[in-house]
Amino acid sequence: MGCAGTGRPAALGWSLGGEAHVFIAGDRLARDLYHQLTGNGGGGGGDLADSLRIRPLITVDPDSRRNATVLSASGAAPARLVLxxxxAPETCGYAESVTELVFAFPPGGAAGHSTPPSHVPVVALLNAQPFAGGAGTPSSSLSRQAAIHLVTRVAQRADSMSGSPAALLRPLVLDADQASDAGEVVPLFRSSSSYAVGFRGRFVRAADTLLITGVAVTDTALRALRWVLRPQRTRLVGGMISAGARRYSLRGAVAGEGGGTLLLVDEIADVSISDSRAVALDAATRTVIAEQPLALRCP
Incomplete structure (x- = not known):
């Protein structure tokens, strides 16, 4: 699941103590990478599968030099695969095996200010020529009240697309962990006045309560509003959305290639958590760069 809409492998993860740990779910990539690193397990990949049945974790120290570019809110930093x-399947909360790649940043701060601090989300671009670059200056942060006002206006704009605007059931708050009546505002990089806005608002229409959720890029006046994830309208039953529907939670952003912004979004399915995923998508093109199961947790 590391390779998404771009056709070029990428992976989501976190920075930790001068390293980036990224994760890719799926037996096929695990088998192929294991074969590339060790020369074993080609074809059907039996060696890796058999070994994982005996030991739930197999560690490989790469012999060859493999590099990547790690994107974060600090910019783009080159890194080297060190582990x-x-x-094994099921050990990370996913039915198939999961590959964890550990990348180390150049010693002595060679990557400059683009090296991420610890405990921040990252996206690693794999199998690409490494490069470094700063994130640039993002839009100025909004006050809490201004951010709530912007989230509310974007949610109301999404509701008005139906042609018969309804009323919000509750005022919206800023909280990425709240399932409804909430939203988020994230400044875009290299922009003086653009923001990404995610929301999950409950609207009352006749006898129904609808959840409307989406992600947009806009200025504070909504003159240049553009949908990155178009609004979904779902009738709530027992407080839950129907099968196949998603709630969007905007978790943050990292600097993209060419001065762009990658948005980090959780797509949450109420009926089955296994259908939920975390994605990194380009704010300008709406292309999904990387994705992984939302419930992925490796020991």
Whole structure:
């Protein structure tokens, strides 16, 4: 699941103590990478599968030099693959095996200010020529009240697309962890006045309560509003959305290639958590760069 709409492999993860740990779910990539790193397990990949049945974790120290570019809110930093871990199916909360790649940043701060601090989300671009670059200056942060006002106006704009605007059931708050009546505002990089806005608002229409959720890029006046994830309208039953529907939670952003912004979004399915995913998508093109199961948790 590391390779998404771009056709070029990428992976989501976190920074930790001068390293980036990224995760890719799926037996096929695990088998192929294990074969590339060790020369074993080609074809059907039996060696890796058999080994994971005996040991839930296999660690490989790469012999060859493999590089990547790690994107974060600090910018783009080159990094070198120093460790690969292969987790057995079910051990990370996913039915198939999961590959964990550990990348180390150049010593002595060679990547400059683009090296991410610890405990921040990252996106690693794999199999690409490494590069470094700063994130640029983002739009100025809004006050809490201004951010709530912007989230509310964007949610109301989404509701008005139906042609018969309804009333919000509750005022919206800023909280990425709240399932409804909430939203988020994230400044875009290299922009003086553009913001990404995610929301999950409950609207009352006749006898029904609808959840409307989406992600937009806009200025504070909504003159240049553009949908990154178009609004979904779902009738709530027992407080839950129907199968196949998603709630969007905007978790943050990292600097993209060419001065752009990648938005980090959780797509949450109420009926089955296994259908939920975390994605990194380009704010300008709406292309999904990387994705992984939302419930992925490796020991």
């Amino acid at each position: 690969a871990r292969f987790h």
